[in-house]
Amino acid sequence: MTNGSLTRARELLAAHPVVDGHNDLPMALREQVRYDLAARDIAADQSAHLHTDIPRLRAGGVGAQFWSVYVPASLAGDSAVSATLEQIDAVRALTARYPRDLRPARTADDMEAARADGRIASLMGAEGGHSIHNSLATLRALYRLGVRYMTLTHNDSLAWADSATDEPRADGLSAFGEEVVREMNRLGMLVDLSHVAASTMRDALRVSEAPVLFSHSSSRAVCDHPRNIPDDVLADLPRNGGVAMATFVPKFVRRDAAEWWEAASAHLAARGLEMFDTAEEAVEARRAYEAEHPPPRVTAADVADHLDHMREVAGIDHLGVGGDYDGMPFGPTGLEDVSGYPNLVAELLGRGWSEAELAKLTWQNAVRVLRGAEETAHRLADRAPSTATLAELDG
Incomplete structure (x- = not known):
């Protein structure tokens, strides 16, 4: 990596900033300071405590962030729902506290408006279907509160969807799990397939009428870990129109x-x-x-190896990045925190990636996928909200 490639990377990110698919700052704030934003003022350097603050987001060329409103799977039922609402409240508090830098966003147009305004579009993603407590009405409520993707599982399997890191319970998606996907399509909420078992990925791709998202997953062919995406699933993304956002968690990289x-x-x-x-x-x-x-x-070059392979299998139109900052103990060398994205872009420039390809990776693909979910919802506007229940569909 040369100074020239870093300069080019920063110039490219000024025009086509990063849409990062997953950042766990809200949970870090919950665990460290119980959402006392004054105690972790991200307007200042928080590198002693966090991977994320506004100066480093700016240095990293981040233009849009999906903040994870994750809650642990150890929280079940109404406790999981309440904790998810607290996470949503924390994201709202962040955008209210830092309005010159963070702009709430719910749509692709909102993302473009934030970029034009020089602010960081702030979106939300729920990480794990346990957050809805088997209730499609709760799913709809999260959408109305601004949640724009839901990861179908976290690390534990659900009665209706299997996780990559737990014993199967549903053989992929159950009948109710398929109904969850259909209702997400109707709403315009992206179906996130990070964390889920390969069988769940394949079922969701079969059922979904809208593009899907992998908010923070890399290539299983490059690093054989169940949290990564098999090649047959990557190869199916062009048919679906979805995006796989490579993650930086070292154990998923090497x-x-x-x-x-x-x-x-x-x-x-x-x-x-x-x-x-x-x-x-x-x-x-x-x-x-x-x-x-x-x-x-582990280095930025190792992450680039994943992106090279994912581009070969899925194509450039189906790639993005989802660092998982503040949801991992430490990042790769060169990608230690949110300021590191220029290092990855410079690495890819050195490998011959064109600026047009990198613009798709950093900004365009993610915006297109959210717009695709919105267009699907518009097409399905005459479909009635589902009143199905887990007991009714899965017995």
């Missing part, structure tokens, strides 16, 4: 990083802690383990 992660996770679990915890005790314990057992050095 196999040796995944093996280190498993050992570190076991070490922390023995102490009652988790790798994804952002609380001070967990962070200190993880750093102590890293000091004694240095992790493999």
Whole structure:
């Protein structure tokens, strides 16, 4: 990577900023300071605590962010719904506190307007179908509150959708799971297939009438991890029109990083802690383990390897990026925080990616997919809201 390629990368991002598919800042704020935004003022440098703040978003050329309103799968039923509402409230509080930099967005036109206004379009995605407690009415309520994608599962399988990292319960999507997808299509909410089992991916692609999204998943052929996307699914994206947004989580990028992660996770679990915890005790314990057992050095070039392969299989019109910042303990070298996107763009420029291709990767594809969901909803406007229940469809 040369200074010239970095300069070109920054110029390109000024014209075609990054739409990042997934950032867990709201959960980090919940865990660290119980949403006390004054205690984590992201108008200033928060690099001691977070991957994300406004100065670094600006430095990274981020023009639109899907903020994850994730809640852990350990929260079930109404508790999961309430916590999701609290996450939505936190995103609204962020956009209200920083109006010169963050602009609420619900549509593709809103994204374009924010870019024209020099602000960062702030959208929301719910991470895990447990957030709706098997209720299509709750799904509709989340949409009305501004949620524009829902990841069908998180790490645990649901009665109606199987996760990539749990035992199957539904053999992909159950009948109710298919109805969830259809109702999301009717609303204009993107179906997010990160975290789900390959069987769920294939079922959703079969059922969905709108383009789907992988908000933060990379290539399984490059790194054999169940959280990544198999080639047959990537190859089906052009038919659907969807977008796969490569993620930066080291254990999804390289196999040796995944093996280190498993050992570190076991070490922390023995102490009652988790790798994804952002609380001070967990962070200190993880750093102590890293000091004694240095992790493999994953780099922006390794992420670019995924994008090269994904472009070959799915085509340039079906790629994006979803860093998963503040939802992972640390990022690759060069992509340690949200300021690192120019390093990835510079790496891809060095590999011969054209500026037109990079504009699709960073901005155009994601905007097109959201617009596609809106157009599908318009086409389905005469379809009545579904009143189906899990018990009715799945017995």
